[in-house]
Amino acid sequence: MNKKYLLIIFILLIAITIFFVxxxxxxxxxxxxxxxxLDDQNNTEKxxxxxAIDRMDFVFPEDHAAHPEYLTEWWYYTGNLLTDxxxxxxxxxxxxxxxxxxxxxxxxxxxxxSNQIYLAHFAVTDTASNQHYVFDQISRGSAGLAGTSVDxxxxxxxxxxxxxxxxxxxxxxxxxxxxxxxxFILTDLKGIIFHGDDGLSQKGSEIGNAxxxxxxxxxxxxxxxxxxxxxxxxxxFSWMDHEFGTSTLGSNQxxxxxxxxxxxxxxxIMLFQIRQDDGSISEFSSGxxxxxxxxxxxxxxxxxxxxxxxxxxxxxxxxxxxxxEINIEQINLKMEITPLMNDQEMILFFRYWEGAVRxxxxxxxxxxxxxxxxxxTGYAQSMQGVF
Numbered sequence: 080m081n082k083k084y085l086l087i088i089f090i091l092l093i094a095i096t097i098f099f100v101x102x103x104x105x106x107x108x109x110x111x112x113x114x115x116x117l118d119d120q121n122n123t124e125k126x127x128x129x130x131a132i133d134r135m136d137f138v139f140p141e142d143h144a145a146h147p148e149y150l151t152e153w154w155y156y157t158g159n160l161l162t163d164x165x166x167x168x169x170x171x172x173x174x175x176x177x178x179x180x181x182x183x184x185x186x187x188x189x190x191x192x193s194n195q196i197y198l199a200h201f202a203v204t205d206t207a208s209n210q211h212y213v214f215d216q217i218s219r220g221s222a223g224l225a226g227t228s229v230d231x232x233x234x235x236x237x238x239x240x241x242x243x244x245x246x247x248x249x250x251x252x253x254x255x256x257x258x259x260x261x262x263f264i265l266t267d268l269k270g271i272i273f274h275g276d277d278g279l280s281q282k283g284s285e286i287g288n289a290x291x292x293x294x295x296x297x298x299x300x301x302x303x304x305x306x307x308x309x310x311x312x313x314x315x316f317s318w319m320d321h322e323f324g325t326s327t328l329g330s331n332q333x334x335x336x337x338x339x340x341x342x343x344x345x346x347x348i349m350l351f352q353i354r355q356d357d358g359s360i361s362e363f364s365s366g367x368x369x370x371x372x373x374x375x376x377x378x379x380x381x382x383x384x385x386x387x388x389x390x391x392x393x394x395x396x397x398x399x400x401x402x403x404e405i406n407i408e409q410i411n412l413k414m415e416i417t418p419l420m421n422d423q424e425m426i427l428f429f430r431y432w433e434g435a436v437r438x439x440x441x442x443x444x445x446x447x448x449x450x451x452x453x454x455x456t457g458y459a460q461s462m463q464g465v466f
Contacts, residue, residue, distance in 0.1 A: 128178065130287030131324040134279050137293070139271065140244060143233035143321065145176050145226065146291075147195055150325040152176040154235055156242070156252065156265075157339065158300050158317030159435050159450035167419060168304050168313055169204035169435025169452070170261055172242075172254050174235050176220065176323075195220030199237040200427055201254045203261065204435050205306060206419045211434075212306075214256035215427045216240065250298070255305070263302035265317050267295045272375060274349060274367050280322070282353060282363050283329030290324035296339070296347040296369050316341050318452065331355050334457015336385065336400065338416065340438060342449035345371040350378070350405070352385055354457055368410065383407045391421045397459045399424070399432045405440075414440035416453065430459040 129148040146152055154174045161167055175198040201214045216237050218225040225237040232244035240254040248267040255261065272294045274280050280292035298317040303310050318339045332353050340348040350366035366378035384406045391401035403416040416436050423434025432455040440447050456462050 128325040130326060131279060131289040131291050132287055134277050135291055137271070137273075137278060137291075140229045140233040142293075143227075143244070144229050144235070145195075145220075146323045147176070147178060149323045150178050152323035153321070154242070155320040155322075156317055157433070157435075157452040158263075158298075158315060159341070159452075160300060160304070160313035160315035162311050162313055166311065167206040167435075168311070169202075169206070169419065169423075170304070171200065171202040171433055171452070172240065172252060172261070173200040174237060174240075174242075175199070193219045193221035195226075197225035197237050198428055199225075199240050199254075200425060200433075201240060201256060201259075202423070202425065202433065203259055203304060203306070204420055204423055206435070209420060211420060211423050212259045213425055213427065214259070217428070252302075258305070258307045260305040261302065263300050263317070265298040265300050265319075268297045268299055269295070269347075269369065269373050272296050272347075272367065272369050275365065275377070280365070283332060283361070284363075285326070285329055287324070287326045288329045288363075290322045292320070292322045294321070294339075294349060295319040296349070297341060297345070316450070318347075328353070328462060329361070331357070332361060333461040335454070335462075337454040338385075338403075338405070338451060339453075340414070340416075340449060340451040342438065342442075342447055344442070344447060348407070350383055350385070352380070356461075368407070378407070382409060388415070391418075393422075393424060393459075397430075399455050399458050403453075411443045412440065412447070414438050414447075416451065418453070429456075429462070431456040432458070 128150045153176070156172045158170050159167065160170065177196050178194055179196055180194040197218050197220050199216045203212045218237055220226050227233070227235045234243045235241060243251045245251055250265045252261065252263040252265060274292045274294065278291050278293050279289055281289045296318055298319060300317045301314045304313055318341065333356050335351050335353045337351040338349070347369040348366060352364040353361035355361055360380065362380050364380040366383060368376040368378065386404045387400040388404055389402035390398050392398050401418060401421060405414045405416060406412070416438055419435045419437055424432045434453055436451045436453050438449040438451055
């Protein structure tokens, strides 16, 4: 690297340092593919943040929006969409909020002052061309660059990516980067679904090893996907997860396998299994069945079985599960889950696999099909310190 480029980098570092000093907040620090934070309180006892301990009285649309008194929060939108001639696309649009300090200086004269950072991940899977497009953005939660609102209904945005609630059950979604763009209208057909104990989802044995967790599990989706100079009219179904807490994972937990399943008989299933550092599955793994009429049934770890049938390996020798058989005996359901593309890895601020899957199986002896999404974390890196 020549002296000119070294000088430019030095000047940029000075400018960034001055910026954070003037705004009175500490910066996030990118470390490899991970995010660490310069507030030691975040990484140790986290005592000054609220924790998910007791059941919560949810109010909407307010609880669609951010809960900055908790350390970490995310809004996950995923979906499987088809053109009229059957061409398949998957998509993911995720917003993350992370506190970088438990203190906020309201007296700061700067519009840039904030103790929140927002990240967003955007991906489109084009099955026909075997392409998985991945993008991300990061911003402070200030100066109108990123945040949430309920004025009068819910909205979340990071720069020009966003979700806007148009009515009680209708949402508009827009995101784009370079030559990839999505524009959708999502209509919630089943309403808010609460997981765990009325939305309190326990993840570990320690007090506060939990999150508040609710979903919209069947959102009818219509709109367009643009790839380069081609635009596709698509329709299908999306799934939304909203989760927030402070010390979600226990000290011996490294990651999770999460499944959102939308069956063609209008039944949805959420399952997650938390993996521990000794290779075992946590007793706090759980799930929810959402029946056609909106009734729900909770699942605990012994109510379902997930068997890995195949694996896929990245070019740098990271191995991910790649095909599964799932059995839920109490409803006589057996499913085979197959990725629509092997390489749907997200190598961004943290590294994980998130991809569209096809479902084939039997329910009470009758054939059943569907689509879904699977998220795999903790294979390329531990999620300790990230969530």
